[in-house]
Amino acid sequence: MKLASELRVGNVIMNGKEPMVVLRAEYNKSGRNAAVVKLKLKNLLNNSGTETVCKADEKYDVLMLDKREVTYSYFADPLYVFMDSEYNQFEVEAESMGDAVQYLDDGMPCEVTFYEGRAISVEMPNSVVREVEYTEPAVKGDTSGKVMKPARIKPTGFELPVPAFVEIGDKIEIDTRTAEYRSRVKG
């Protein structure tokens, strides 16, 4: 069992007899330290989508599904194609990719989850290193890291806040679970 607050993209929970895969989980604090989770779900039997809200301490049975280590190959609209070590290819629908699309890069290692032989979600490493494609010029002297500015990363063009001292061409480590800048990587 998992608490609603622990559900992640790719988890499959049961709604009655229907398996629902989590496409997005949004955690929000309501009042007096209570919290709710808004879930975007897809029914794996009929592909219908729905959005629900639940209390963050609600418990759900999460199906244990097959997972496989893969690397990202290419995008064949509307499917993302991954390959395992035996050169088997697996296609994942764009809708099931979640936030992974923000960080994809050729050959990137991921973990694909399967339900009844179908790839339903992709799990990223907890952090990735990406090069900054564009950001405003660094301000000299501001090394505190507290002033942030937007930066676009290669190759996806995803934008996130970075400290003011980050420059174009810098390699930065990003926490894929929160989409937050972690550190600048040397070399």
Next chain:
Amino acid sequence: MIVSTFGCELPDRLRACLALGPKRPSWIHLEYLSAETWVDGCHGLAAIKSADRSREFFFYPGFRAATGGLLREQNLLTARDAFLAGRSASNWWRARGLPESVALRVSIFCYSDAPLRALLEAMAQAPEPSLALVPVGVCGEQVAQFLASRSPASALPIQNPSNGLALWRAGRLTLARLPMLPIDEYDHLLWQCDLNFVRGEDSWVRALWAGKPMIWQPYRQTDDTHQIKLAAFLDWQKTRLPGITSSAWKRLAGMSHAWSTGTDPAPEWQAFRDQLPTLAAPFERLAHAHSAEPGLAEKLVEFCRSKL
């Protein structure tokens, strides 16, 4: 149709009994009030909770059309205006032994971590006189410390009428300790003050309908979540206070932040007080404009009808 508030849950055994009934129960979670925009996307959504076959929905009070609205009695503002226009207001004030000829009337209902003592000091030292109305039981320690810090000659009880009111004078401040009031009498107090400090949910909404400048203190939560909620409310206010000047807004926001973070409000107080005359009309217009929108009770009934 079951409506639960403040996250309350029935015991599992009772829920199981309800599930065995002839009709599948519909369960409405009446959630906490917030001005945050995520509330709009959660309002009215169903929950997955198949254990007892009930259909559950989350109903979010809120400030925007996409939410469940705010609690408001029918014709509240009409009743308010009638109360203020006639002799009822002055009779109410006088009957409670409250001083009448004071430049600024300020009601203060806050949590214990509000910087009340510092505010009272600032009011006591201000050039213009003011009256602070603080309910008994609110920040007792801070009030006691404030009075104790004043020399006996300057902090004297000036009346102790039998209606439970206690009055003190300290510098330019008259401090009134009121007994707790029923909700309709609390409205009468809010309507007659020039500035209202409120907290939580109920007094927050009552102050909105009072149409007077207000400072809201959210309930303190972990990870400074309450600051996020205050920021969201200030953002909403800024878009809904017609004609407010940037300097008045800056003072309102500054005072709000100081009050909710427990920071000494003294540096903010005089500049904020100077802006109160310019804030009065925008707050009144906000109350009127928002009262034209469907209230929470109306929206809740409509929502329940749609789910039956």
